[in-house]
Amino acid sequence: MMAMAEMGAPAIKVEEKLFQNRYQVDAGRPHIKIRPHETPSKALLSLTYTCPAGCYSLNDKGQVEITADGCVECGTCRIVTAKTREIEWNYPRGGFGVLYKFG
Amino acid sequence: MIKERFDAIVVGAGPSGNAAAYTMAKEGLKVLQLERGEYPGSKNVQGAILYANALEKIIPDFREDAPLERHIIEQRLWTMDDASHVGMHYRSEDFNEEKPNRYTIIRAQFDKWFSRKVREAGVTLLCETTVTQLLRDTNGKIIGVRTDRGGGTAFADVVILGEGVNGLVGQRSGLRPELNPDSVALAVKEMHFLPREVIESRFNLKGNEGVVIEAMGTITAGMTGTGFLYTNQESISVGIGCIVSDFADNGTSPYALLEALKNHPSIKPLLANSECKEYAAHLIPEGGYYSIPELYGDGWLVVGDAGQFVNAVHREGSNLAMTTGRIAGETVVWLKRRRDEMSKANLAEYKRRLDETFVMKDLRKYKKIPDFLHGNKQVFGLYPKLFTDAAQTWFRVDGTDKRTKENEIFKSFRKGRTLPGLIGDAFKLARAWR
Numbered sequence: 001m002m003a004m005a006e007m008g009a010p011a012i013k014v015e016e017k018l019f020q021n022r023y024q025v026d027a028g029r030p031h032i033k034i035r036p037h038e039t040p041s042k043a044l045l046s047l048t049y050t051c052p053a054g055c056y057s058l059n060d061k062g063q064v065e066i067t068a069d070g071c072v073e074c075g076t077c078r079i080v081t082a083k084t085r086e087i088e089w090n091y092p093r094g095g096f097g098v099l100y101k102f103g
Numbered sequence: 104m105i106k107e108r109f110d111a112i113v114v115g116a117g118p119s120g121n122a123a124a125y126t127m128a129k130e131g132l133k134v135l136q137l138e139r140g141e142y143p144g145s146k147n148v149q150g151a152i153l154y155a156n157a158l159e160k161i162i163p164d165f166r167e168d169a170p171l172e173r174h175i176i177e178q179r180l181w182t183m184d185d186a187s188h189v190g191m192h193y194r195s196e197d198f199n200e201e202k203p204n205r206y207t208i209i210r211a212q213f214d215k216w217f218s219r220k221v222r223e224a225g226v227t228l229l230c231e232t233t234v235t236q237l238l239r240d241t242n243g244k245i246i247g248v249r250t251d252r253g254g255g256t257a258f259a260d261v262v263i264l265g266e267g268v269n270g271l272v273g274q275r276s277g278l279r280p281e282l283n284p285d286s287v288a289l290a291v292k293e294m295h296f297l298p299r300e301v302i303e304s305r306f307n308l309k310g311n312e313g314v315v316i317e318a319m320g321t322i323t324a325g326m327t328g329t330g331f332l333y334t335n336q337e338s339i340s341v342g343i344g345c346i347v348s349d350f351a352d353n354g355t356s357p358y359a360l361l362e363a364l365k366n367h368p369s370i371k372p373l374l375a376n377s378e379c380k381e382y383a384a385h386l387i388p389e390g391g392y393y394s395i396p397e398l399y400g401d402g403w404l405v406v407g408d409a410g411q412f413v414n415a416v417h418r419e420g421s422n423l424a425m426t427t428g429r430i431a432g433e434t435v436v437w438l439k440r441r442r443d444e445m446s447k448a449n450l451a452e453y454k455r456r457l458d459e460t461f462v463m464k465d466l467r468k469y470k471k472i473p474d475f476l477h478g479n480k481q482v483f484g485l486y487p488k489l490f491t492d493a494a495q496t497w498f499r500v501d502g503t504d505k506r507t508k509e510n511e512i513f514k515s516f517r518k519g520r521t522l523p524g525l526i527g528d529a530f531k532l533a534r535a536w537r
Contacts (some may be wrong), residue, residue: 012362017293017382024141046351052291052358052384073146074384075269076289079282080351091139091271094251095231099145102294102338102381103210 014054018070026096030068032077033088040064041084047077072098109135109259111435112248113226114234114272116143118421119407119428120265121217122161126432128224132439135257136226137250139233144214147267148292148385149421150333150340152315153208157422161429162220166202170212172335173313174203177306181369182487183320183330188369189490199312207313207333207340209294237262237276237403244446245402248272261445262403263431265424268386270409278403279396284351286390286473288328288415290344291357293365295377299337305373306334317418320487322364324355327477330364331418332373339374341365344387346477357384389415392470398457399450404431414465416472423462430456471535479528481520489519 032055037044044064047056053070056077066087078089091097113124116138124136140146152175158165177194198204222228229252236249238256247258264273268287273279306314316332323329328345343357343364350357365374388394388411395411398404406412407424414423434453435445443449457463476482493512503511516525 012358014356014358017358017379020379020381021383043351046354049354049356050289050347050350052289052356054356054358072382072384073269074289074386075282076347076350076384076386078269079284079287079347079386082281082284089271091233094139094233095141097146099141100148100211100381100383102212103144103148103151103214103383 014052015070018053021070021072022099022101023069024096024099025069026092029093030066031090031092031097032066032068032071034064034066035086035088037063037086041081041086043081043084044086046080050080051077105135105255105257107133109133109227109257110439111135111261111263112137112257112259113263113265114248115265115267115270115407115409116140116218116221116228116230117147117214117265117267117407117424118217119409119412119424120263121214121221122425122428123263123265123406123432124226125161125217125221125224126429127435128221128226130436132436134226135259136221136228137232137234137248137257138228138230141231142215143218143228143230144211147210147214148290148383149208149210150292150331150342150418151208151210151213151421152333152418153206153213154419154422155202155204155206157425157429161425168216170208170216171311172207172209173308173311174198175205175207175315176308176312177314179314179316181316181318181320182490183318183322183367183369184488184491185321186368187491187495188318188320189487189494207315207335209335209338234266234272237272237278239402243401245276245400260402260439261435261450263428263435264403264405264409265407265428266409268388268408273403273405273409278400278405279409282386282388283390283394284348285346285477286388286394287347288344288387288389289347289350289357289384290342290387291361291382291384292340292342293361293379293383294381295339295341295374295379296337297339297377301376302334302337302339308334311336319483320491321484322360322367323483324353324360324363325480325484326350326353326355327480327483329418332370338380339377341370341374346389347386358382387415387420388413389473391415391473392466393473395466399447399453401447402445404434404450404453406431412462412466414469415476416469417465419465426460426462427457430460469536475531475535479531481528485519489516
C-alpha cells in the first residue's frame with residue numbers, strides 16, 4: 001500500500017477546506033455523541049482519519065473525542081461504528097448543520 | 104400538529120422525493136413534503152451529471168429554465184498511475200444536439216429549481232423540518248410522521264421515503280437494515296472556480312460544451328474507488344470516492360486522497376489558478392442489486408438513494424432516483440384513482456413497474472459487479488499500473504526493436520499477475536458483467 005507522502009501530496013489541513021463551507025451551528029446541541037469509553041475499538045479509532053471533516057481526534061488518555069461543528073453529515077462514522085454502538089448519531093435539528101452552496 | 108390530512112407525505116426534497124411529489128401533485132393529489140435542510144439542496148451532494156431522459160419524463164420542457172451548466176460532448180475514461188494516465192476519450196459533434204443527453208449541474212441550484220416546480224404543482228413544502236419518527240396504526244400500517252417542529256405530526260394515506268443514503272427514519276423504523284460499510288462509498292469533492300474562457304480553452308470547448316473525466320488507478324491508493332472531474336460553466340467539480348470499509352482498513356483520509364488527485368500531474372494543470380469555494384462529502388450506496396432493501400410495505404414506499412438505487416459501474420444515480428420517485432408517484436396516483444388501499448399488497452405494484460424499467464434491469468445485470476470490484480483490488484492498483492507501463496514501453500522510441508517491446512509488455516503482465524491470474528480475472532469479470 002502506498003503512503004500518501006510517497007504520492008507527493010502536501011500535508012493538508014482539513015480545517016482549511018471546511019473554512020470554505022457554510023454552517024448553521026446549533027450551539028450546545030451536538031448531533032453526534034461518543035459514548036464514554038476506556039479504550040476505543042478499532043472502528044472508533046479509524047474515525048480519526050476516515051471522517052472527511054476531521055471531527056474526530058485522540059485525547060492524551062487515548063480516547064476518541066469529537067468536535068462536530070465542521071461535520072458535513074455524511075454518516076460515515078455512523079455506519080463504521082454501527083456494530084460497536086460507540087456513537088450516537090442524529091440529524092442536526094431542522095435547518096441546522098452544513099448548508100451547501102453548490103453541493 | 105398539521106390538522107389537514109394528506110394523500111401522501113414525501114420525506115426529502117432531493118431528486119427522488121421531488122420526482123415523487125411532483126408526479127402526485129400534477130395529478131391532483133394533496134401532498135406534503137418535508138425537508139430537513141434550510142432549502143432544498145442544502146444537504147445534498149452530487150458530482151454532478153444530470154441525465155436528461157429521466158427528467159424529461161417528469162418535466163418535458165425542463166431545458167427552458169432549469170439551471171444547467173454544460174452539455175457533455177466528451178467523455179474521458181482514464182486509468183492512472185502516479186505519473187501518467189492512459190485514456191479512452193469519446194468526443195462527438197453529435198452531442199451538440201437540440202436536446203442534449205447529459206448535462207453537468209450544480210446540485211444546490213438544480214434542487215432549488217426542481218423544488219420550485221414541485222411547489223408550483225401544488226405541493227406543500229416544509230423546510231427545516233426533520234422527520235423523527237414514522238407513526239403506525241394498531242395494525243402496524245404507517246399512517247404519518249412525527250417531526251422535530253415542536254414534535255408536530257402529519258397524517259397521510261402513504262409515506263414516500265426519499266430521505267437519501269443516510270436515511271435514518273426508515274432504518275430506525277425497521278423498514279430496512281443498516282448500511283454495510285463494504286457496499287457504501289464515501290466521496291469527497293471540491294468546487295474550483297475559473298473564468299469560463301479559461302475552462303473552454305483548457306478543455307477545448309466552445310459555448311456550453313462540457314467534458315467529464317472518470318478515473319481509476321493508483322489515485323485510490325489500492326482501495327476500490329474512482330475519481331472524477333466535471334466541467335461546469337465557471338467551475339470544475341473534482342472529487343474522489345472509495346468504499347467506506349477500505350478507508351477504515353487502509354488508514355488513508357479522504358481529503359489526503361483528494362489532495363493527491365488534485366496534485367496529480369495529469370490533473371493539476373487543469374485546476375491551475377482556480378479558487379476553491381466548497382468542500383463536500385457524501386455517501387454513495389454502491390452495493391447494487393443485492394443491497395436493495397424492501398421497497399414497499401403497508402402505507403410506505405422507498406425511493407432514490409434510500410433504496411440503494413445507484414448503478415456504480417456507469418456512475419448513474421440521479422436518474423435512478425428520479426425514475427424511482429416518478430414511478431412511486433404514478434403508482435400512488437393509480438391506486439388512488441382505483442380507490443384502493445395503500446396496503447403492502449397493492450403497493451407491490453411499484454416494484455412490478457420498476458422491474459420493467461432500466462433501473463431494475465441494469466441493477467440486475469450488474470448484480471455481481473460490486474462484489475467483484477470489492478474483492479479484486481488488482482483492478483484498481485495493479486492493472487492501471489500495467490496499462491500505463493505498457494503504454495510507455497510502446498510509445499517510447501529508444502532503439503529497442505518492436506518485438507522485444509511486445510515481449511516486455513507481455514512479460515510485465517505475466518509477472519504482475521501470472522497467466523492463470525490474468526485468465527481468472529478476465530473470466531471473473533466477464534461472468535460478473537454478463
